[in-house]
Amino acid sequence: MDEDPRKLSRNAVAIRLGAIGAAVVCMACGFAYVGGWFTPGRLTQGKVIDGFEAVNGKHVGFRRNHAKGLCATGWFDSNGAGVPFSKADVLAPGRVPVTARFAFAGGMPFIPDAPNLVRSLAMQLKPPGGEEWRTAMIDIPVFPFDNVQAFYAQMIASVPDQKTGKPDPEKMKAFAAAHPAFVSAVGIVGKRAVSSGFANSTYNGLDTFVFVNQAGASVPVRWSAVPVQPFAPVGPQAAGDPNYLFNALIADAARQPLQWKMVVTIGHAGDPVSPNLPWPDDRTHVEVGTVTLDKLTAEDAGTCTDINFDPTVLPAGMTTSADGIPSARSAAYARSFTLRERERAAKPPGAVTEAEVQAGGRS
Template sequence: MSTERPPAGDSDRYGLAALTKPAALVRLAGIATVVFAIAAAFAGTAGWFSPGRLDPARMIDRFEAVNGQHPGFRRNHAKGVCLTGWFDSNGAGARLSTASVFAIGRLPVIGRFALAGGLPMMPDGPSAVRSLALEFRLPGGQQWRTGMNDIPVFPLKDPRAFYEQLGATAPDPKTGRPDPAAVQAFFAAHPESARALALIKAQPFSSGFANATYNSLNAFVFVDGAGTERPVRWSMVPLDAFAPEPADTPADSNYLFDALATRVKSAPVQWRLVLTVGRPGDPTNDATLPWPADREHVDAGTLTVMALQGEDTGACRDVNFDPLVLPTGIAASDDPLLSARSAAYSQSFTRREGEAKPPSAVRPDKGS
């Protein structure tokens, strides 16, 4: 994963030095969208919020208030495209987990590429956080669902911080932009978020979906055949060579999705599933903190994406990529964001399943 700085003119995409400037606040909104996607509901999360104040329904109401009504689409990561392919396990992960996904062999996979944000027709842009969600279909009816993003850490530590960040970055009705003083106050109160954003700032976005590295961000627990538990994070590392997106790339209707469709049609696109094994003391309940670079990395196999489909007809349309849908051998960690994500995704899924399905925002079969 590259750690070089962004090209000139884009170095403050996620910086904190000029958060009071309108352009910086717009960039901060790019991070806020992925924040929405990863930690968007808090009822039942360690009792931090009373049911009368906040629950998954009210949080999804906030999505709709911020982004408008878009029936049939996901309330966040609304613009996306379905994928189909398979995962070839090389067996290396089997010593860490009994999950059948790590046994040598091939498994079918469906999934979704998307952009963070609740606007299904939003233009693609260089500041958009990109995501990859997958459902591995295992023998015996088990599944493994995972949602990953192309940033190295998560900007917020827990649901309380997320809730406070929502208030701090809410647009002022008079200006249409967040109040700079509120933004500065939030980061002063949450130095862990400031540190996380500095790490995000230091890593440029790739030039497209196909050469991006996607990270789990949250920690999970792998259980081996002897019952030994280990903390693990994972990444999908592309076989396509990394290239940074030029800083002057203009926002355009579907250029990222169109480039992905062209790439997939020319040849299958592949990623290596790399498991990062934590050690005692490595944080499992704080996604703002990276683990040391010297942790063990296990190449567990290869994901191959063979084809893309529009969401109105594709296999991913009716899938809720709940991060707590886990097979035997993988368990949730103590990260408080996991239950929050699960609750929010369920609420969003319930609403859109009761709505008519509009044409997909991205149509790879028709050149978008």
């Protein structure tokens, strides 16, 4: 008798997930955290941190996610195009300082650079007056999970088996069968064009936020950092240099300042807030300014080291939406920050050293 086509479909999904296992794990670790109040008594900040350490190992003094990184500083030139949508001072015409961090998703601070690792750009934009805009973006078009419970379930399914050192494919298969939204989102992610490095990657905020203007009118928004540097396709992994993508970024910045256009997508009232679902292509895109990063420093002595890139730190004129993931991330970002502050004295040097930065990326 012929096999049930639904079973065949599930098997095909499992095979595909196995083929991109490392990338999926990085995506799972890449963007969301879980706050305890979403499922009181069951899912807490501590459990999620324990989950990250079960997947990645415990690395004292490092961020529990986006552990391998490099600091950057520069500025944001606002062109004023965002003013009709938001009263935030950071969007008024002018220049404000930026502290940023490039990183890989996942909690392994010494993982060798590889083309399939999810890249991130986190920024703190700090205009005069004490308000801040903090944002954490990654280079995939949608987030693979529709809620925080699904994220946590996938993370636990990804915990390496003690005998094989790899995730159990049967657990991943069962997770995929129970979470069709995840399978659909992974399909979208798999179609993206991966760039050659950090400098020419597009970074997406993914979550839905709300802009509020001076008149009190509000609109749902998502934002992205779109590179001015020209796109080039991803190349093969470099042999013999575990930091080759970071070193390429350092070399790029040594040649000239790196720039990204900040682009805000204006949503409609009925657009989904869940980050696993894309918005229609015909939504209005507004270029609100340009981020320029002209100085890189190793994280061991960098200005980004003590910043918690909490995406709910927003100025007046920007708020969170019904999308619960930013609030969940905020809770566990705080937990991770507290842990690494306690562990500061025991933290070893990071993988990307100041010597590499000063050498212009020539390791």
